[in-house]
Structure formats: C-alpha cells, structure tokens
Amino acid sequence: MTIERIIVRNYKSFQNLDLCVNNDMNLLIGNNGTGKSTILEIIHLALTGNLRNRPIYYEINPYLFNISANNKFVEDARRFQGGEIETVEPPKILIEIYFSESDDQELNKFRGTENSLIKDLLGFSLSIRFDERYSEEYREYLANKEISYIPTEYYSIEWRSFGDSIITPRSIPFKSYLIDSNDASFGQLPQKHFMGIIDNTLDNKQRANLSVLYREYKEQFAKRDEVIELNKILNEKKKGSFNKDDPKELTLSLDVSRKTSWESAVNAYIDNIPFDNIGTGNQNMLKSVYAVQNRKDKQTILLMEEPENHLSFSNMRKLLSRLEELSVGQQVFISTHNSYVLNKLHLNKLILLSRENHSAMNNLDDETVRYFQKMPNYNTLRFILSDRVILVEGPADELIVTKCYTAKYNGKVPLDDGVDVFSVNGLSFKRFLDIAKLLKIDTSVVTDNDGDFAKNIEKKYADYRETFINICADQNNTLKTLEPQFLYAGENYESLKKVLDKEDLTVEELENYMQKNKTDWALKVLMDDEEEFDFPGYIKNAVR
Amino acid sequence: MPYVKRIIQAGAGTGKTTLLIKEALINIQEGKVLYLTYTRNNLRSMKDDILKDKGFIPKEIECRTWIEFLLNELAKPYRKLVEIPAIEGLDNTMESKIPKKKGVTTENVKYYINRQNKLYSERLAQLICEVNNKINGMVFNRINKMYSTILIDEVQDLNGYDLEIVKELYNLECNIIIVGDHRQSTYSTNSGRKHSKYKNSKIFNFFKEEMSIKEIEQLNDCYRCNQEICDFVNPLYDDLELRAVRKSKKLEDEGIILIENQSNLLSHIQNREPTILHYDKRIFKKAEKYGLPNNLEYLTFGTSKGVTRDHVLIFPTSEMKNHAMRIDTNFKEQSLAKYYVALTRARHSVAIYIGK
Numbered sequence: 001m002t003i004e005r006i007i008v009r010n011y012k013s014f015q016n017l018d019l020c021v022n023n024d025m026n027l028l029i030g031n032n033g034t035g036k037s038t039i040l041e042i043i044h045l046a047l048t049g050n051l052r053n054r055p056i057y058y059e060i061n062p063y064l065f066n067i068s069a070n071n072k073f074v075e076d077a078r079r080f081q082g083g084e085i086e087t088v089e090p091p092k093i094l095i096e097i098y099f100s101e102s103d104d105q106e107l108n109k110f111r112g113t114e115n116s117l118i119k120d121l122l123g124f125s126l127s128i129r130f131d132e133r134y135s136e137e138y139r140e141y142l143a144n145k146e147i148s149y150i151p152t153e154y155y156s157i158e159w160r161s162f163g164d165s166i167i168t169p170r171s172i173p174f175k176s177y178l179i180d181s182n183d184a185s186f187g188q189l190p191q192k193h194f195m196g197i198i199d200n201t202l203d204n205k206q207r208a209n210l211s212v213l214y215r216e217y218k219e220q221f222a223k224r225d226e227v228i229e230l231n232k233i234l235n236e237k238k239k240g241s242f243n244k245d246d247p248k249e250l251t252l253s254l255d256v257s258r259k260t261s262w263e264s265a266v267n268a269y270i271d272n273i274p275f276d277n278i279g280t281g282n283q284n285m286l287k288s289v290y291a292v293q294n295r296k297d298k299q300t301i302l303l304m305e306e307p308e309n310h311l312s313f314s315n316m317r318k319l320l321s322r323l324e325e326l327s328v329g330q331q332v333f334i335s336t337h338n339s340y341v342l343n344k345l346h347l348n349k350l351i352l353l354s355r356e357n358h359s360a361m362n363n364l365d366d367e368t369v370r371y372f373q374k375m376p377n378y379n380t381l382r383f384i385l386s387d388r389v390i391l392v393e394g395p396a397d398e399l400i401v402t403k404c405y406t407a408k409y410n411g412k413v414p415l416d417d418g419v420d421v422f423s424v425n426g427l428s429f430k431r432f433l434d435i436a437k438l439l440k441i442d443t444s445v446v447t448d449n450d451g452d453f454a455k456n457i458e459k460k461y462a463d464y465r466e467t468f469i470n471i472c473a474d475q476n477n478t479l480k481t482l483e484p485q486f487l488y489a490g491e492n493y494e495s496l497k498k499v500l501d502k503e504d505l506t507v508e509e510l511e512n513y514m515q516k517n518k519t520d521w522a523l524k525v526l527m528d529d530e531e532e533f534d535f536p537g538y539i540k541n542a543v544r
Numbered sequence: 545m546p547y548v549k550r551i552i553q554a555g556a557g558t559g560k561t562t563l564l565i566k567e568a569l570i571n572i573q574e575g576k577v578l579y580l581t582y583t584r585n586n587l588r589s590m591k592d593d594i595l596k597d598k599g600f601i602p603k604e605i606e607c608r609t610w611i612e613f614l615l616n617e618l619a620k621p622y623r624k625l626v627e628i629p630a631i632e633g634l635d636n637t638m639e640s641k642i643p644k645k646k647g648v649t650t651e652n653v654k655y656y657i658n659r660q661n662k663l664y665s666e667r668l669a670q671l672i673c674e675v676n677n678k679i680n681g682m683v684f685n686r687i688n689k690m691y692s693t694i695l696i697d698e699v700q701d702l703n704g705y706d707l708e709i710v711k712e713l714y715n716l717e718c719n720i721i722i723v724g725d726h727r728q729s730t731y732s733t734n735s736g737r738k739h740s741k742y743k744n745s746k747i748f749n750f751f752k753e754e755m756s757i758k759e760i761e762q763l764n765d766c767y768r769c770n771q772e773i774c775d776f777v778n779p780l781y782d783d784l785e786l787r788a789v790r791k792s793k794k795l796e797d798e799g800i801i802l803i804e805n806q807s808n809l810l811s812h813i814q815n816r817e818p819t820i821l822h823y824d825k826r827i828f829k830k831a832e833k834y835g836l837p838n839n840l841e842y843l844t845f846g847t848s849k850g851v852t853r854d855h856v857l858i859f860p861t862s863e864m865k866n867h868a869m870r871i872d873t874n875f876k877e878q879s880l881a882k883y884y885v886a887l888t889r890a891r892h893s894v895a896i897y898i899g900k
Contacts, residue, residue, distance in 0.1 A: 105576040108689040112621030120622070120682055163686070164620035164631075 030353035112163035177291035490534025556888030557768025575692030582701035669705035699724035772799025845882035
C-alpha cells in the first residue's frame with residue numbers, strides 16, 4: 001500500500017502537477033524555486049491536515065494559490081466590474097493522492113471515480129475552495145474597487161475519498177512524518193516534535209500507564225511534608241486580612257489537569273543530554289529513525305527535507321545507510337541538493353523538477369545506477385541541473401573548450417550562459433549520456449578519436465543519436481588526441497611557440513612537449529590574451 | 545473457497561438477532577462484515593445488542609441503514625462515469641408525487657434527480673441498477689473488495705429495485721446471510737411497480753422464483769414467548785408454527801389475558817407494569833380518560849418491532865379487537881402484520897384491552 005500518483009492544481013508553484021512516484025525511494029531534485037519542498041509540504045498537508053505544524057484551517061491565505069490563478073481571478077474581477085463578464089469563478093486548490101491497487105478491504109473504501117482522471121482508482125482529494133454559504137458576502141466583495149487577492153476568508157477545506165464520501169485526515173490509512181532540518185532553526189521546539197514521534201511509537205496501554213504515572217508523581221508533590229508546611233505558612237500570612245466568609249484555603253500544588261500532559265513535561269535524553277541540546281544533525285537522525293520504525297496499523301510515509309543539512313560528511317553517510325536499510329517496504333520522499341545523497345540512494349529513484357515540467361529516471365540502466373553508487377562523489381546533481389553540458393575527457397580539454405567559448409562569445413565564460421563544462425573520465429561518458437537521454441539534457445561530448453574514429457566514436461556512441469546529444473570528435477585518425485589536433489590547427493604552431501616560450505622547438509618536439517605537460521600548455525593558452533588561436537573543428541562544433 | 549449463502553425465514557422471537565451477531569463475530573476473522581437493515585431503530589438495536597454481547601463494536605463490523613449504504617457506497621462512487629452532477633443529498637418525495645417530466649425516460653439522469661441535484665430516494669435503487677449495467681458491474685465489484693461477509697436483516701422491508709440489489713449482493717464472492725420475517729412487513733421502502741408481486745409478505749417468493757433458490761431455512765423455535773402466546777399467534781398465518789423453547793412455566797407466565805373493563809385494566813397495570821402497545825398518539829387521550837399511571841412505556845405497533853418485554857398491554861384496533869373476541873375478522877395485510885408484531889413482544893404475558 002503506497003502512494004502512486006499525486007495531482008495538484010493551483011497550489012503555490014504548481015498550477016498543474018501530475019507526478020507519478022516510486023513506491024520506495026523518491027529523490028526530489030531541482031533548482032531553487034522548482035518546488036521540491038512544496039511537494040513534501042503537499043504530501044504532508046494532504047495526509048495530516050497540517051501545514052507548517054499548524055492545522056490548515058488557520059493557514060488558508062491567498063499566497064497558497066498559484067500566482068496565475070490569483071492573477072486570473074483579479075483580471076476576471078476587473079472584467080466583471082467593467083460588465084464584460086457575468087460571474088467570477090473563485091479558484092480552487094486541489095490535491096489528489098492516488099494509492100496503489102490493494103486488496104485491503106478498509107482501503108477499498110477509497111475506491112471510486114471521484115477524481116480528476118475519472119477512473120476507478122483508490123485515493124482521496126483535498127480541496128480548498130469557495131464555500132457556497134458565503135455567496136452573498138462574495139458578491140459584495142466583488143463590488144470592491146481594489147481587488148488584488150483571492151478572498152480566502154470565504155474558503156473552506158474538504159477531504160473526500162474517490163468513493164465520494166467526506167473523510168477526515170484521521171481516517172486516511174497513512175501516517176506522515178515531515179523531517180525538516182531547516183525548520184528547526186526558527187521557533188519550532190525540536191523536543192516537542194520528537195516527543196510527538198515517540199508518542200506515536202507507544203501503544204494505548206503504554207501511553208495510558210505513562211500518563212497515570214506522571215499524574216501520580218505530581219500528586220505526591222502536594223503530599224510531601226515540606227510542601228504541606230509551606231502551604232501552612234502561606235495561610236498563616238493571610239490570617240486576619242480576610243473575614244470568615246472570604247475564600248479560605250490557599251495551597252500550592254502542581255497542575256494535574258489535562259492540559260499539562262506528560263508529553264510536554266517528560267523530556268527525552270540522549271546519553272543524558274536533553275534532546276534540545278544534542279545538535280540538529282543528531283536530532284534529525286533520531287527523528288528519522290524513530291519515524292521510520294513507527295509502523296503500526298498505518299503505513300508510514302517519511303518526508304525529509306535536505307537530510308544533508310547540519311550533518312558532517314561521516315554522519316550523513318551513516319544516516320544514508322540507515323535510511324537505505326529502513327526504507328525497505330517503506331515510502332520515502334527526500335529533497336536534496338547533494339550529489340552524494342543522490343548517488344548513494346539510487347540515481348534511478350530521482351524525480352527531477354523544473355519550472356516547465358518534471359521527469360523521472362526509473363528507466364535508468366541498472367548498471368549505470370550501480371556505477372554511480374560506487375562513485376558517490378561524482379557530481380551527478382550538477383550535471384542533471386545544467387541546461388547545457390559539454391563533457392570533456394580531462395583538464396586540458398576543459399581549458400581549451402573554455403578558451404574556444406571565450407574567443408567565440410566576446411570573453412564570456414561558458415557558465416555565464418548556463419553552459420557547464422564537465423571534465424569526466426572518458427569511460428564515464430556513456431553513463432552520463434544515459435542520464436542525459438532520460439532527462440533530455442542538451443549534452444555535447446568532446447572526445448579524442450584515439451586513432452580509430454570508426455571504432456572509438458561511431459560504434460561506441462551508436463546508441464546516442466538523440467538530437468540533444470552531440471558527439472564531437474575529429475575523423476582524422478592521424479590526429480589522435482587534443483595536442484596534435486590543437487597544434488596542427490591553422491597557424492597555432494607559431495602562436496604556441498610564443499605563448500609556451502618554446503621558440504626553438506620543431507613542430508614534432510613541441511607536440512612531444514605538450515603531451516608531457518598536458519594541463520600546463522592548456523592553462524597558458526587559456527591565460528594568454530595576445531595571440532589569436534585557431535580551434536579544431538570538433539571543438540568549435542561543441543561550443544556552437 | 546465456497547461462500548456461505550443463507551436465506552432465513554425467521555418467526556418472531558426466534559433469535560434472528562442472536563444469530564446475526566454470532567455470525568458477525570465469527571466472520572470478522574475472514575475480513576470485514578457489513579450489516580444492513582432498513583430502519584434506524586433496527587440499526588440502533590443491533591448496535592446495542594453487539595455492545596451488550598461484546599462490550600464494544602469491533603472495527604471490522606460496519607452497521608449501516610439500507611438507504612445510507614445505497615447512497616454513499618453504491619450511487620456516489622461512480623456517478624461521474626454516467627455524468628450525474630455531484631449529489632447533494634436525498635429527496636424523499638413519494639413515487640406518486642414526483643413530478644413527471646415530458647420525454648424524460650429512465651435512461652435519463654433527470655429522472656433520478658431533482659433540481660437541487662438531490663436524488664429521489666424512491667428511485668435510488670433503480671438508478672444504481674442502471675448505472676451498474678452501464679459500467680459493467682463496477683459498482684458491485686467495489687463492494688466485493690470491501691467486505692467478506694454481508695448480513696441483511698429485516699429483508700421484508702425491501703422491495704422493488706431494492707430486490708435487484710439484494711440479488712447482486714447475493715451473487716458477490718462473499719458470505720451472505722439474509723434474514724427476515726415476511727409477516728412483519730409493516731414498512732414498504734418504495735411504491736414503484738418493479739417486483740410489486742413480491743411486496744411485503746411475498747418477499748421470499750422472490751428468492752424462489754427470481755433467483756431459483758430452493759433452500760430457504762425456517763426458524764420456528766421461539767426463544768421469547770411462552771407456548772400459550774405461540775398457540776394464540778400461530779393461527780394468524782397458514783405457514784406459522786412457532787414453538788416455545790422455554791418449558792418451565794413461571795407463575796407470571798400468563799399467556800394471553802383479555803381485559804374487559806377499566807378496573808381490571810388498572811389493577812393489571814398495577815401488578816405487571818406492562819409496556820403499552822398502541823396504534824398512534826390518540827392513545828394518550830385514552831390513557832388520561834382511564835386514569836393510567838404516567839410512568840409507563842408506550843410504543844406504537846410499528847416501533848415495537850425487534851423489542852422484547854416481560855409484559856405488554858395492547859390497545860387494539862377494531863380488527864384486532866374482533867379477533868381477540870373470536871369474531872371472524874378480515875385483516876388488511878398491514879394491520880395483521882402489526883397485530884402479529886404486537887402479540888410476539890412479551891416473554892410472559894400479553895394483555896389485550898377489549899373494554900370500551
């Protein structure tokens with residue numbers, strides 16, 4: 001029993017989101033502002049009714065709505081006032097959570113076609129929409145001169161199963177834990193949150209016992225001789241100030257009423273240090289572990305916002321392997337900015353969000369997944385988030401490509417235009433291209449022909465003929481690598497002699513020198529700003 | 545795995561509730577149990593009985609009334625597929641009072657909903673049958689996935705298209721037990737023409753004729769009333785053979801008592817504190833006239849269904865009175881049913897006031 005699909009309309013950055021998710025691990029990747037956190041927020045809101053730890057009822061405001069929905073409403077209101085249209089439809093936020101098929105009888109209550117796909121499926125929807133009871137107030141509101149926001153005062157919120165019955169978040173058979181390492185910094189007491197998680201691991205009996213025990217302790221306080229004595233003294237002091245009929249006994253005691261429950265008074269200690277004081281990294285680690293282990297009658301969904309925050313590298317490694325262990329049979333959503341997290345927790349579980357659309361990578365070749373798992377420090381995330389990538393074989397190639405780019409575009413470096421030049425081991429080209437293929441990343445590969453164009457280029461890259469993949473290599477098998485390619489291009493021999501300060505070398509000697517000092521010559525070429533160089537055709541092709 | 549399929553004709557006081565509770569509690573081991581009955585009264589007493597028996601209602605048992613179940617679990621989930629607008633509730637207009645719209649056939653959505661998008665409750669079952677046919681049985685397929693056992697109580701309260709739904713439920717891959725007493729049909733759920741020949745007391749013919757079910761179980765052992773009461777009731781129907789299970793005759797087991805005048809009435813009430821069974825609210829005027837004490841329990845014949853008391857006192861209708869006085873009576877079906885219900889409420893004594 002897991003979440004299979006999420007459809008969202010008009011919520012924050014998502015005007016229309018239709019996201020199919022993995023039944024185990026989901027790694028949400030994307031640039032800032034693409035809605036990674038919003039997806040976690042949406043899932044948590046739909047399953048618990050809470051937004052930023054407060055019931056959504058208190059949190060409905062115009063900023064929850066997608067900006068286009070708000071703009072359309074304002075525009076419609078203006079046209080309504082101008083008499084161009086008859087009515088103004090108040091926009092509605094819709095979140096639909098689809099479950100995977102199940103034989104569970106209780107879950108089949110959620111079956112029906114009351115969903116935007118109009119298909120016979122399991123799930124439920126949450127809608128934040130105009131409440132018809134306020135029709136009159138709404139009409140008056142529309143008559144206002146200055147309308148710039150959706151009047152969310154007249155909105156209400158409703159959970160409904162796909163079987164079309166009104167439900168409460170409590171009846172949803174999923175439990176959701178949102179662990180947000182950023183949140184801890186402002187206000188929200190980590191202790192309280194953690195106790196909430198702990199509370200959920202207890203069964204009713206354990207909870208009741210703890211509660212009774214706590215009350216007994218409090219009651220005992222009032223029965224201690226010292227306290228009785230103290231109360232006596234307090235009452236002595238007021239003697240004579242009151243008449244007989246005035247309020248009499250004054251006693252000090254601990255509050256035993258319901259509002260001071262054990263959860264707020266009992267503290268968790270980790271190795272004798274109060275939970276609040278153990279550091280955000282460890283707090284998050286513990287929260288995640290307890291949340292995942294809470295598998296009682298409800299299926300748990302674990303939502304984690306940037307687990308890499310506040311953790312040292314070694315602790316992050318520990319947390320990740322723990323997460324990997326615990327996530328068996330457990331649905332997890334993790335947003336991250338960290339390649340290590342991504343590579344380690346399976347590249348094929350990635351969901352890439354961008355402003356226009358989003359893509360998943362569950363078709364990624366197993367071997368490629370394992371490759372990156374073994375090389376977790378590879379900067380896959382940087383690759384994935386680039387608009388355009390040029391993959392090169394080594395540092396010399398990187399420098400020359402950059403130089404070529406600068407020469408062509410009046411001194412701009414590739415990153416100025418969002419072009420990322422990546423130096424990777426030649427053997428990894430195909431691994432990266434596998435990713436590029438699935439995510440449609442505009443990728444150029446700059447590579448040597450190593451003396452056999454047909455074998456090393458044509459045959460090797462035969463599977464990558466997509467329009468957005470551009471394999472750049474020279475067909476001349478006598479110019480095997482970058483050094484001869486660059487040296488024999490146009491008038492470069494003369495210029496190189498000057499730049500490298502090797503005026504007396506023959507062309508063969510210079511080639512030999514360059515082969516031996518690969519980065520060195522390329523760096524000098526890059527830094528030089530007097531000579532004009534000619535660039536090999538395949539490099540020009542890459543910076544096109 | 546073979547499923548249990550039982551249809552039981554249960555006389556008054558023969559322990560059908562006990563049987564259903566027992567079945568419900570056994571069957572929760574297989575999965576969820578759905579208990580359906582027509583009236584809210586019945587639903588409440590079923591819940592009370594489970595509570596008495598078990599101390600709580602296990603979460604695997606769902607007790608629901610027929611109409612509520614039809615609306616929420618059969619009509620609503622698939623209304624989108626047949627382009628019915630969002631359903632706002634029910635309109636309880638009687639079939640004969642529903643405005644006829646020109647050219648609107650039973651194929652048309654407008655036949656089933658009023659202008660406020662409320663469904664006519666009398667056409668609810670028919671709508672469900674239509675929808676289910678159109679979408680290849682999806683409606684009942686959903687129910688099949690939700691329950692392992694379905695118990696239908698007081699099946700005599702159902703008729704018309706309701707019976708088509710009973711048929712669909714019977715044919716699901718789950719256990720089903722249908723219980724009723726065709727003699728206790730004091731209600732009728734809708735007044736349409738569909739299956740009208742199986743209305744009320746003919747309900748069990750539906751199972752025989754339309755569903756070709758041969759085996760219908762009979763419950764005749766009466767746990768409630770003593771033999772004297774059974775003997776008095778049995779002649780009311782050709783097919784009634786109630787046998788009292790309790791043999792020991794207590795002093796207070798007085799069977800049938802005819803009370804002829806006001807002073808006997810008052811002393812009987814003083815001795816027995818019986819529950820008063822009556823036709824309608826006009827009884828309260830009478831009670832004042834006779835000077836009855838005001839701490840007595842009053843139930844109409846209809847609402848007394850399913851109730852058990854030690855002693856009852858019936859204020860009869862004229863038909864009932866004639867019968868009690870052994871005058872030849874031609875009962876109307878409904879009043880005979882009410883008479884039968886009233887007579888079978890008491891463990892020990894049934895008093896009938898035949899005075900003025």
